[in-house]
Amino acid sequence: MKNTGHIGISRRTFAGTPALPLMAAAVPSLPPHVPDEKEQFSFLTGEDFVEKHNIAWRVELADEDPGNPLIEPQYPWDDAGVFSHGTVMLDPTDGLWKMWYISTPQRSPAPSAERRLTYAESKDGARWTRPMLDVAPWQGRTPSNILFDLDSGGPSQHASVLVHPDAPRAYRYEMFIMRSPGYYCPYRIVKGFPLPAGQTSHKGGIYRYRSADGKHWHAWEAINLETSDSLWFQQSRDGSYVAYHKTEIPAPPGGLVPYDIAFGGCRIMARRTSPNGTVWSPFELALTPDWLDSHGTQFMELIAVPQRGGFIGLVTVYHALNQFIDVQFAASRDGRRWWRPDRRACLPLRPLGDTGGGMIWPLQPLIQQGGRIYIYYSGCEGLHNDFRSTEPAEKMRASKLPQWPHQYRAPRLGNDTLSPVSGCAFFYGSLCRAWWTEGRLWAAVTAAGGPTEGLLATPMIRAGGRRLYINTATVRDGAVEAELLNGDGRPIAGYTRQDCVPFRGDSRTGMLRWKAGDRCPQDEVRLRLYLRRARLYGFDWNA
Numbered sequence: 001m002k003n004t005g006h007i008g009i010s011r012r013t014f015a016g017t018p019a020l021p022l023m024a025a026a027v028p029s030l031p032p033h034v035p036d037e038k039e040q041f042s043f044l045t046g047e048d049f050v051e052k053h054n055i056a057w058r059v060e061l062a063d064e065d066p067g068n069p070l071i072e073p074q075y076p077w078d079d080a081g082v083f084s085h086g087t088v089m090l091d092p093t094d095g096l097w098k099m100w101y102i103s104t105p106q107r108s109p110a111p112s113a114e115r116r117l118t119y120a121e122s123k124d125g126a127r128w129t130r131p132m133l134d135v136a137p138w139q140g141r142t143p144s145n146i147l148f149d150l151d152s153g154g155p156s157q158h159a160s161v162l163v164h165p166d167a168p169r170a171y172r173y174e175m176f177i178m179r180s181p182g183y184y185c186p187y188r189i190v191k192g193f194p195l196p197a198g199q200t201s202h203k204g205g206i207y208r209y210r211s212a213d214g215k216h217w218h219a220w221e222a223i224n225l226e227t228s229d230s231l232w233f234q235q236s237r238d239g240s241y242v243a244y245h246k247t248e249i250p251a252p253p254g255g256l257v258p259y260d261i262a263f264g265g266c267r268i269m270a271r272r273t274s275p276n277g278t279v280w281s282p283f284e285l286a287l288t289p290d291w292l293d294s295h296g297t298q299f300m301e302l303i304a305v306p307q308r309g310g311f312i313g314l315v316t317v318y319h320a321l322n323q324f325i326d327v328q329f330a331a332s333r334d335g336r337r338w339w340r341p342d343r344r345a346c347l348p349l350r351p352l353g354d355t356g357g358g359m360i361w362p363l364q365p366l367i368q369q370g371g372r373i374y375i376y377y378s379g380c381e382g383l384h385n386d387f388r389s390t391e392p393a394e395k396m397r398a399s400k401l402p403q404w405p406h407q408y409r410a411p412r413l414g415n416d417t418l419s420p421v422s423g424c425a426f427f428y429g430s431l432c433r434a435w436w437t438e439g440r441l442w443a444a445v446t447a448a449g450g451p452t453e454g455l456l457a458t459p460m461i462r463a464g465g466r467r468l469y470i471n472t473a474t475v476r477d478g479a480v481e482a483e484l485l486n487g488d489g490r491p492i493a494g495y496t497r498q499d500c501v502p503f504r505g506d507s508r509t510g511m512l513r514w515k516a517g518d519r520c521p522q523d524e525v526r527l528r529l530y531l532r533r534a535r536l537y538g539f540d541w542n543a
Contacts, residue, residue, distance in 0.1 A: 030174060030277075031166045032235045033092060036368040040308040041439035041508075042471070042538040045331045045339045051457035051528070056447035057341035058535055059329060061348060062375060062434035069355050069379065069430030071120060071128050077138050077146060078103035078118065080426040084361040084378035085230075086117070087161040090125070090369060091214075093172065097122040098214060099376065100147070100159045100175075101363060104426060113184030117148035117156040117177065119215060125367075125374065125433070135215060147215060153190030153202070154181040160233035160364065161214065173211040176223065176233040176243075176277075180204040192219025206231075208277065225272065225280045230301045230316075232364045233277075237306070241274040242335060244286060244302040254295035257320040261385045267298040267318060271336060287315065287330065287338045294343075296321035303364045304335060308540075311335050312441060314362055314375065317345075323383035324349060325359035327375070329442055341442040347375065347434055355379040355430050363431075372435040380429035439471055439508055443535035451477075456536070457528040460487055463541040464523035471537040473506040478533025480504075482512050485526040492521060497530060508537075 046052065073079045086101035103118040116136075122128040132143035136152070148156045159177040181202045182188040188201035195202065206223040231245030248265040257263055270283035289297040301316035313330035326345035332338045350357040356379025367374040446454035472480050479502035484495040491497070494516025501513045511518060520541065529536065 029167075029239065030162075030164045030171055030235070032237055032239050033163050033165055034237045034306065035090065035092070037237070037306075039368060039438070040306065042308045042540050043310070043312060043331055043439075043441065044444055044536065044538055045310075045333070046341070047333075047339055048458060049456045050459050051455060053455040054447050054452055055444055055454045055456060055531075058443045058445045059342045059344055059346050060436055060440055060442060062346060062436055064347075064434045065126065065432065067126055068432040068434075070126065070433060071130070071431040073428070073430065075103075075130075075138070075144065076107075077105050077116060077144060080104040080106040081380070081428045082378065082431050083115070083380075083427050083429060084363045084376075084431070085115070085157040086159045086363050087365075088363045088367065088376045089161065089163060089365075090367055091163060092165050093163065097125040097128075098161075099128070099363065099431070100161050100214075101378070101431065102157055102159075103146070106426065113155050113180075114150065115155040115157050116146050116150065117159055118145045119147050120145065120431075125369070128431075133215060147217065148177075148179075150185050151187050151191075153179040153193075153207070154183055154185055154187050154204070155179070158229070158231055160231075162233070162235050163214075169212045170218075171210050173214045174220075174277075175209045175211070175217060176206055177209065178205070178229065178231070179207045190219075190222075193222055221278060223278070223280070227270075232301065232303060234304065234365070235277075239275075241277045242304070243272045243274070243280070244304060245270055245272070245283075246300060247283065249288070252289075255289075255297075255320070257296055259385065260320045260323075267300060269299045269302045269315075269338075284336065286336065292343055294319070294321075297343075300325065301362070301364075302330070302338075303362060303366065304332070305366050305368075309333065312366075313338060314346075314366060315340070316361060318384065323358075323385050324352075325361065325380075325384060327360050327362055327377070346436075346441070347377070350379070352383075353381055355381060356432060358382045359384060359427065359429070361427070361429070368438060371438050373438055373441065374433055374435045376431065376433045378427070378429040379432045380427045382426075382428060440537050443473075443537045444531065445535050446531055446533075451532060454531040455528065456531070457485075458526055460524045460526055461541065462524050463520040463527075466520050466541040466543055467518050468512045468520070468527070468539060469542055470503065470510050470512060470539045471508045472503065472510055472534055473537075474504045474534045476533055478504065478531075480510075480512070480532075480534045480536060481530040483528050484514075484520065485528060486522075487524070487526070489526070492525065495521060497528075 081104045083102040088099045099120045102115045120128045120130045130145040136146040136149040138144040162174045179190050190202045208220040209217040210220045211217045227245035233243045247270045251266045269287040271286040272280045272283050274280045298318040300318050303314040304311045310333040315328050315330050330338045330340045359380035360377050362377040481500045481502050483497040484492045495514045499515040
């Protein structure tokens with residue numbers, strides 16, 4: 001296995017073949033749990049409109065919890081960093097907030113090789129405890145909150161935990177997790193899983209577990225799904241599964257960063273689907289940097305959360321030129337094609353050296369609760385790598401290679417432990433949270449600002465007999481107005497802009513009215529919206 005600077009898996013990503021599980025078992029149907037399905041909200045994307053004039057997109061910044069950090073390094077197994085790469089949920093089975101995350105000790109010569117899966121829980125989502133369990137005692141003696149230690153199959157990361165409240169008890173919890181047996185450690189077997197025919201060790205990859213309580217996990221099957229290391233799994237309401245994971249393409253012009261841990265490559269996001277969590281489709285590209293992104297922009301993770309009419313997304317964005325990581329919004333109507341409202345962080349970094357000053361790594365998914373959308377994340381104090389340590393790359397340049405080959409790896413040179421050939425340093429961080437108001441993540445606004453007017457127009461919409469509700473906030477003398485058009489683009493009598501009662505104020509369910517009434521007069525119409533000093537977050541046609 002190549003040393004990629006991250007744990008466990010070769011940077012190659014394969015198009016995929018039908019998975020051959022290492023462990024076959026009669027698996028009951030696992031009924032999906034879709035939290036807050038009745039509370040989902042609508043949102044806008046730029047692709048929803050056939051006309052846009054003087055329109056730009058406002059991204060709302062998250063409010064940080066005043067109690068941050070919520071969980072800090074404290075024990076010998078997490079004193080180098082309380083990290084994310086895991087799952088947080090409000091468990092419907094007992095009402096507790098639960099978190100499966102990564103912890104790392106300082107004593108390790110290779111920090112990413114000692115990532116252990118750990119567990120915490122909370123009654124309110126703000127005050128967390130790390131229960132001392134007998135699942136994996138620290139150094140075999142001291143109770144800890146470790147669930148997977150190294151001797152169970154090497155380091156762990158990216159634990160996607162799913163809950164099935166109505167499943168048989170033994171399958172109440174399901175987990176897909178990356179294990180890396182043999183990665184800088186002597187443990188080459190993932191406990192509980194049979195070895196492939198003719199093999200004496202397991203390879204790094206995705207392993208699937210089941211549990212009755214979310215703490216004691218039992219081997220289920222090894223999944224034939226390879227990725228370069230970051231991925232999240234989720235279950236759809238029809239019972240099928242979706243995975244978003246990282247893969248790489250050669251760095252585009254201007255994006256080559258010789259001091260990056262994966263110099264020569266550009267990280268992007270791919271998507272796979274499965275009917276049952278075992279057999280997975282070939283990957284399809286989901287999200288790549290485009291012409292609006294700065295040089296060195298790459299994507300580490302994509303969290304997709306179902307909402308009314310599609311998915312909102314949170315993208316972990318890596319800025320390779322200066323080695324910091326932040327999070328930005330995205331949206332999709334089908335989970336395949338993703339649109340990004342702006343290229344600015346929705347949770348800005350703090351000054352370097354503070355918690356969350358160098359990197360923000362979210363846990364998945366976002367949690368919708370009490371009128372808020374919560375993000376839990378590890379706020380790291382430092383950078384993804386040490387961009388001052390470029391000696392190995394300079395030696396490669398001096399060798400006069402004809403080009404910088406994709407996926408090239410120089411040998412370890414000297415004791416330069418922060419070089420791009422020897423991996424990341426400690427991701428020293430603490431777990432924090434922040435939130436947005438439900439339904440108000442980004443908004444259409446006028447690009448020019450001030451009293452100038454912006455216009456948005458939809459294609460034909462089926463809305464006969466329904467009322468138009470808008471999620472909006474106007475400022476000062478601002479207003480939102482609308483008109484309804486026929487298919488030929490002509491305003492419908494009684495529903496012109498001049499007939500509209502301007503909406504002013506702040507409401508997530510403000511209703512627009514016209515002189516002729518408040519219900520759409522025909523089966524299909526085009527909607528044209530006019531904004532002035534207004535933020536439009538979404539709209540719905542409802543009875």
